[in-house]
Amino acid sequence: MNQLQKLRDPKLLRSLADTVKSLKPSKQITLMEVCGTHTMAIHNAGLPGLLPPGLKLISGPGCPVCVTPSSYLDTAIAISKEHNVVLTTFGDMMRVPGRSGSLTDLRNEGHAVEVVYSSLGAAELALRQPEKEIVFLAVGFETTAPTVAATVKCAREKGMANFTILTAHKLVVPALKALINDPELRIDGFILPGHVSVVLGSEPYRFIAEEHHRACVITGFESADIMQGILMLVEQIEKRDHRVEIQYERAVQPNGNPKARAYIDEVFAPEDTVWRGFGIIPQSGLALREEFATFDAFKRFPVTIQESPEPDGCRCGEVLRGLVEPSECSLFGSECVPESPVGPCMVSTEGSCAAFYKSSRRPTELRG
Amino acid sequence: MCLGIPMRVTKLLPPDKALVESGKVSMEVSLLLVDNVAVGDYVLVHAGFALEVMDVDAAEETLSLLNQLANVEE
Amino acid sequence: MSDAHKKEAEKITLAHGSGGRMMQRLIKEVFLEYFDSTELANLDDAAELIIDKSRLAFSTDTFVVKPIFFPGGDIGSLAVSGTVNDVLMKGGRPLYLSLGLVIEEGFPMQDLTQILESIRETAKRAEIDVVTGDTKVVGRGEVDGIFINTTGVGVILPGVDVGGRNAKVGDAIIVSGDIGAHGIAVMAERNGLKLEGDIRSDAAPLNRAVLPLLERFGEAVHVMRDPTRGGVATALNEIAVSSAVGIVLEEAVIPVSEPVTAVCDILGLDPLYLPCEGRFLVFVDPAVADDVLSFLHDLEECSKASKIGEVKGSSSGEVQLNTVTGGKRLLDMPAGEMLPRIC
Numbered sequence: 124m125n126q127l128q129k130l131r132d133p134k135l136l137r138s139l140a141d142t143v144k145s146l147k148p149s150k151q152i153t154l155m156e157v158c159g160t161h162t163m164a165i166h167n168a169g170l171p172g173l174l175p176p177g178l179k180l181i182s183g184p185g186c187p188v189c190v191t192p193s194s195y196l197d198t199a200i201a202i203s204k205e206h207n208v209v210l211t212t213f214g215d216m217m218r219v220p221g222r223s224g225s226l227t228d229l230r231n232e233g234h235a236v237e238v239v240y241s242s243l244g245a246a247e248l249a250l251r252q253p254e255k256e257i258v259f260l261a262v263g264f265e266t267t268a269p270t271v272a273a274t275v276k277c278a279r280e281k282g283m284a285n286f287t288i289l290t291a292h293k294l295v296v297p298a299l300k301a302l303i304n305d306p307e308l309r310i311d312g313f314i315l316p317g318h319v320s321v322v323l324g325s326e327p328y329r330f331i332a333e334e335h336h337r338a339c340v341i342t343g344f345e346s347a348d349i350m351q352g353i354l355m356l357v358e359q360i361e362k363r364d365h366r367v368e369i370q371y372e373r374a375v376q377p378n379g380n381p382k383a384r385a386y387i388d389e390v391f392a393p394e395d396t397v398w399r400g401f402g403i404i405p406q407s408g409l410a411l412r413e414e415f416a417t418f419d420a421f422k423r424f425p426v427t428i429q430e431s432p433e434p435d436g437c438r439c440g441e442v443l444r445g446l447v448e449p450s451e452c453s454l455f456g457s458e459c460v461p462e463s464p465v466g467p468c469m470v471s472t473e474g475s476c477a478a479f480y481k482s483s484r485r486p487t488e489l490r491g
Numbered sequence: 492m493c494l495g496i497p498m499r500v501t502k503l504l505p506p507d508k509a510l511v512e513s514g515k516v517s518m519e520v521s522l523l524l525v526d527n528v529a530v531g532d533y534v535l536v537h538a539g540f541a542l543e544v545m546d547v548d549a550a551e552e553t554l555s556l557l558n559q560l561a562n563v564e565e
Numbered sequence: 566m567s568d569a570h571k572k573e574a575e576k577i578t579l580a581h582g583s584g585g586r587m588m589q590r591l592i593k594e595v596f597l598e599y600f601d602s603t604e605l606a607n608l609d610d611a612a613e614l615i616i617d618k619s620r621l622a623f624s625t626d627t628f629v630v631k632p633i634f635f636p637g638g639d640i641g642s643l644a645v646s647g648t649v650n651d652v653l654m655k656g657g658r659p660l661y662l663s664l665g666l667v668i669e670e671g672f673p674m675q676d677l678t679q680i681l682e683s684i685r686e687t688a689k690r691a692e693i694d695v696v697t698g699d700t701k702v703v704g705r706g707e708v709d710g711i712f713i714n715t716t717g718v719g720v721i722l723p724g725v726d727v728g729g730r731n732a733k734v735g736d737a738i739i740v741s742g743d744i745g746a747h748g749i750a751v752m753a754e755r756n757g758l759k760l761e762g763d764i765r766s767d768a769a770p771l772n773r774a775v776l777p778l779l780e781r782f783g784e785a786v787h788v789m790r791d792p793t794r795g796g797v798a799t800a801l802n803e804i805a806v807s808s809a810v811g812i813v814l815e816e817a818v819i820p821v822s823e824p825v826t827a828v829c830d831i832l833g834l835d836p837l838y839l840p841c842e843g844r845f846l847v848f849v850d851p852a853v854a855d856d857v858l859s860f861l862h863d864l865e866e867c868s869k870a871s872k873i874g875e876v877k878g879s880s881s882g883e884v885q886l887n888t889v890t891g892g893k894r895l896l897d898m899p900a901g902e903m904l905p906r907i908c
Binding site: 126127129130134135138139142158160213240241242243244263264266267269270273277316317318319321322344347348351354370372373374375376380382383386 | 493494495496497513521523524525526535537538539540542543545546547549550551552553554556557558560561562
């Protein structure tokens with residue numbers, strides 16, 4: 124989009140940054156960006172350093188890699204070792220540490236692990252190599268779930284017999300409900316996930332504004348979008364006018380994408396599921412419906428795995444809930460660093476700890 | 492939790508795919524999740540799928556509003 | 566080594582080869598233990614040798630790139646330009662190359678001759694001769710198609726002294742053209758993503774730009790580096806550490822072509838970490854920075870050359886990026902191989 128280039132115009136961005144910098148909130152305002160992609164965009168732009176005093180940004184649990192429990196990875200790895208399958212995955216999962224290593228470690232040991240850009244790529248691999256069993260690691264929120272649902276439906280139409288998925292899809296709204304009911308949490312407003320909202324629309328978030336009186340703005344991912352989102356949130360908060368607004372109008376319709384939601388509903392059903400750091404959140408995950416059982420890797424490749432306690436000292440759970448800063452974890456920066464992460468918040472490039480690591484080691488001229 | 496970029500539809504590939512382009516790079520995407528896509532439309536692309544047809548007018552409005560916001564401080 | 570590093574010490578992994586921190590540690594904490602050479606310990610792209618009063622630049626590189634053929638080049642052209650450029654980065658006029666081939670049984674003769682043709686053409690452009698070689702054939706599965714090693718030697722231009730330790734506070738940092746094209750071309754062929762369009766590797770020998778540049782500006786040139794594995798960010802981190810200086814970059818003036826931006830947007834990659842095989846970074850005395858830029862702009866292959874940053878006395882060993890938005894972030898070494906992502 125030529126418009127994309129205009130949105131990235133340096134003069135525009137500098138001016139917007141000046142506008143943000145000169146905000147004078149009447150009281151301390153804390154905003155949470157829910158989505159990991161937002162965390163990454165915010166840190167890549169160096170936005171935290173541009174916020175005025177009185178305005179704080181904290182990161183939430185919207186990083187699918189960060190909230191996937193170790194048991195999921197351990198299951199995938201066990202399936203690979205016991206059943207000689209080809210694991211296919213988005214790149215995001217490759218370095219996440221499970222109980223006995225990551226998918227990268229698994230590949231280094233000689234097991235078949237392929238990075239794909241799309242679930243369709245995994246299905247195409249299965250078509251090209253009918254003698255092999257292909258397992259796709261289906262991770263992601265409501266943005267990704269419909270794409271996987273569509274792929275599974277296609278696989279069924281083609282009568283594919285060597286393609287299964289291991290689901291770990293999660294739903295944002297139940298997590299937001301869990302967050303907002305946490306009495307320790309002090310958030311005044313949410314930067315809501317732009318692309319999840321392309322699918323969901325704005326309706327599902329209304330309870331945040333109407334019942335819990337927090338500001339909400341569904342925001343895009345360009346720096347300009349995020350800055351506009353922040354300005355809109357501060358305005359809502361200052362005016363005590365709590366609503367769900369859509370900043371990302373060029374992509375998000377209030378009604379979302381019903382066709383995408385229909386795909387999710389047809390192929391998946393909600394289930395209670397574990398979020399790393401939160402424990403079980405009711406009806407917050409997606410499982411394959413019975414009619415698609417032949418595509419369920421959990422069923423086709425049963426394995427036993429051992430329960431994995433959280434590593435000693437790892438405070439990812441509290442970080443994910445916005446309760447502590449990454450630097451408050453004693454492992455941060457010493458045992459837990461990007462090239463050998465202990466917890467998922469450091470693994471994922473969009474995890475709060477990884478993002479914080481890049482900025483907290485700022486040279487002195489950057490601090491403050 | 493999602494990378495998505497706007498790309499312009501350059502060719503429809505029935506039954507359910509299209510060729511899309513951005514910055515002189517083309518790729519195939521699935522149209523299964525959207526309806527009524529025409530050549531020239533911009534779609535939001537995520538993990539090999541078009542997730543939505545983008546609203547070009549809304550994009551213009553956003554740009555306009557942003558430029559106004561930016562000028563406020565000058 | 567810290568606990569975290571001890572964990573990684575048991576086995577060599579792909580991350581050790583990807584040009585980031587782990588590779589650095591492997592070289593510094595393991596390899597260097599075995600060798601006494603101070604020249605080796607400099608860890609420059611090429612070694613400077615003095616033989617009978619001649620200053621020579623000597624470099625070796627092994628090429629295992631996948632896919633073997635990619636838009637804009639192949640393992641053969643890369644094997645020549647890679648080593649030629651390393652010699653150039655040490656201020657040497659490349660003269661001679663050795664060629665070592667390890668070929669997998671079953672490798673098509675047609676592919677081999679295509680690669681040889683590529684080597685011949687690139688050697689011609691680089692104005693060097695391939696003077697000695699070696700060939701090994703191994704069983705199926707023992708290498709992936711073909712691996713190539715080249716070693717190059719050249720004569721260092723008089724008055725020129727460039728090396729990773731020579732960056733001076735105040736130096737202007739110039740990049741010879743837009744970045745990331747090679748990384749994108751190679752990644753576009755992988756990952757089951759069929760991309761078409763203006764995606765070509767930038768792989769090329771740099772002699773036609775670097776030699777005239779050195780002849781003209783010689784002593785004002787302090788460091789040269791081609792940002793291959795790990796990209797510009799990694800190369801600059803290495804220099805910042807070697808020279809014990811800080812580096813500040815301006816994001817707004819880092820040249821990135823539209824196709825590279827588009828692919829990075831799609832796959833969630835950062836162009837600053839993508840390898841370039843036909844670009845170089847040069848640190849020059851600030852007094853000549855403008856002249857160097859004009860000089861480069863007159864060369865066809867360097868029309869997009871840009872001054873992207875400068876060397877500071879503070880924050881030793883760190884590279885800071887001033888973002889387009891006006892913020893700042895640390896440009897760290899990559900944790901491992903670059904992976905496409907959806908989040």
